[in-house]
Amino acid sequence: MADLILHHYPTSPFAEKVRLILGHKQLAWKSVFIPMIMPKPDVTALTGGYRRTPVLQIGADIYCDTALICEVLEGLAPEHTLFPPAVSGAARIVAQWADSALFTAAMAYNFQPAGVAQVFAGAPAENVQAFVADRAAMRGGAARMSSTDATTTYKSYLRRIASMLHGQDFLLGSQPCVADFATYHPIWFTQNITSAVAGVLDATPEVLAWLERMKAIGHGQSEKMSSAQALEMAQEATPAALTADVFQDDHGIALGGTVVIAADNFGLEPTEGELIAATRTRYTLRRTDERAGTVHVHFPRVGFTLKKAAA
Known part of the structure; x- marks a missing residue:
């Protein structure tokens, strides 16, 4: 499995949620410290706009929002389940x-x-x-x-x-x-x-x-990593293959279209990209950045809006 890279800062409460889950699941992870406030150029190079903390990176796959990160970590390490x-x-x-x-x-x-x-x-x-x-x-x-x-x-x-x-x-x-x-x-x-x-x-x-x-659960085993190293890892990696269940249409937007995804209540900065998956629980955008390369950026459906990009 590729390294789990958490982009966070020490006093972020939502980051503490994920740090403790990593400890609960006894996972090793890389720690990339990011700014508390904007600008966050290295974060947005990965996400395309989303700026809330934390962000989980696995190679060239970028996971936004802790609700989705919980699901991802559960899939990777089902022991010590989060969802009895x-x-x-x-x-x-x-x-x-x-x-x-x-x-x-x-x-x-x-x-x-x-x-x-x-x-x-x-x-x-x-x-x-x-x-x-x-x-x-x-x-x-x-x-x-x-x-x-x-x-x-x-x-x-x-x-x-x-x-x-x-x-x-x-x-x-x-x-x-x-x-x-x-x-x-x-x-x-x-x-x-x-x-x-x-x-x-x-x-x-x-x-x-x-x-x-x-x-007492603790944060597991972490090692420091620079944001430059994380971007290099994204650049060199290939996004993971998508599951067969990639499309459930609720918006009348076809796969392959250019869309904008944004949180619906806090941290409203949008991310634009090509819609390549819309499963029952998440959206996935493909986007390319000169520093991060081609990445897949994943969002949960709940708490986020999906719209066609302006022509």
Whole structure:
């Protein structure tokens, strides 16, 4: 199997989700650090525009969005499954809630003034301003939840998570599943990155104990790699062959057409390319970049829009 290359930065909560899954599945991986904010020229050379963190690269195949990355890692290493058959549907639903509603409330809570001061301690004021502007652009002009509303919502969500943990070690049973990893990462940020505001967790000791069990999983075996090396590997590789099930049409767009794919709610930068697969769960675009070569860029259907490119 080609190297698993994770493009990420240390304080990214969604990257922590994937790092912990790599540890859970006992996988070796390459670590490429990327900028926290735009511009990200080496990332977009691979993706064609998508800029959210993290991105998983396997040779000349580029996987966007952690929901899809979870499915890919499950296929590569089904041991220590993320999707136990008895709770597979529930696990995906809880994970989707955690990656959206819980994440939104948690991060709005985390970035109250005390949290911001801790994250950017010692950084110039212009760095903070650049980060705020970058994240506002990612929201596409949508308002951010106020810290007051976020506090109320986050506390409520933490109580619900605690009730799910009553009498068991993990959210849906005796072993962690995708629901645990998705729920963990925004709370990990509270506890580890903005610890100045982590007192909110004290009211839910079940959650604190679960956090320790999750943290103990670790990140597996990683080695540092430069973004230049990752681009060279993409350039030299050939994308993996597609499965036989490559087309399910919901849009009236034929394979081979030039399309644009973008997230539907956050990080709206589009990726344009040739539509070469549209399966039940994902889209695949073929695109060529002078630095990355010919790559296949993969997106999940859920959470993304597909449109014909403008003529």
